[in-house]
Amino acid sequence: MYIAQARNYPGLEKVVYNVGLCICLYDITKLEDSYIFPGDGASHTKVHFRYVVFHPFLDEILVGEIKGCSLEGVRVSLGFFDDILIPPESLQQPAKFDEAEQVWVWEYETEEGAHDLYMDAGEEIRFRVVDETFIDTSPTGPSSAQPSTSGAADEAQKKEAPYTLVGSISEPGLGLLSWWTNS
Incomplete structure (x- = not known):
């Protein structure tokens, strides 16, 4: 900050x-x-x-909490800021989405075989900020075009976050804190 x-x-x-x-x-x-x-x-x-x-710097490393997972990626919260997404291509690889559990899984390979490391909601996660997006959500005046009868477009615009961060955990030391500590 x-x-x-x-x-x-x-x-x-x-x-x-x-x-x-x-x-x-x-x-x-x-x-x-x-x-x-x-x-x-x-x-x-x-x-x-x-x-x-x-306003974190690009490449800054932050620790947050997993809010949830979807095919879109892993949603992370810092407690006071929730608009953080780690997309699938930025996860530790190889990764897969478990439809039944609704979580992302890192398929970690060792000499003894593969281990599935789950990214459950509520777990602490360390990630690198790789991108940010600002969207101007200030009100606009009435347009001269025909008024739209579909409220769905207006709803989608209202729900769009004005500031979002994109994270990555695709390097050693990043990801769930429990992966890297002996506890």
């Missing part, structure tokens, strides 16, 4: 496009003069402040 210079950015726990997830106010650095405009009873004050922002 780093402290970003924030000015005129929206509030707490909001994603600011190309900046990151705003966690909390760090400090107020400057207050300017207050003004009351004609016809408006509110006081307007320009405030300069800094925010604590979550």
Whole structure:
């Protein structure tokens, strides 16, 4: 995490496009003069402040918890941020998806034979951040085109995450913490 210079950015726990997830106010650095405009009873004050922002660097290694698995990959949560996906091609190989258990399995080869290492929900996982995506979800004005009668397209757009991370565990030391510790 780093402290970003924030000015005129929206509030707490909001994603600011190309900046990151705003966690909390760090400090107020400057207050300017207050003004009351004609016809408006509110006081307007320009405030300069800094925010604590979550925006991991590419190639940074993080530890999270597996939320769930699907054919799309492994979903990971950091507790305060849930939009992390490890796609199938970024898992330890060879990997397969177990339809019955709804988990990904690493088929680990040893001299004694193959062992199936399951990626169960709730397990801690160490991963490398390999990509990030920001999507501008700010409201748009009405379009001049015909209004759409299908609410499904609007629903899909509303549910799209404004900030997502893509992870990888395809190298030694990454993956479930239980794979690499003697406990």
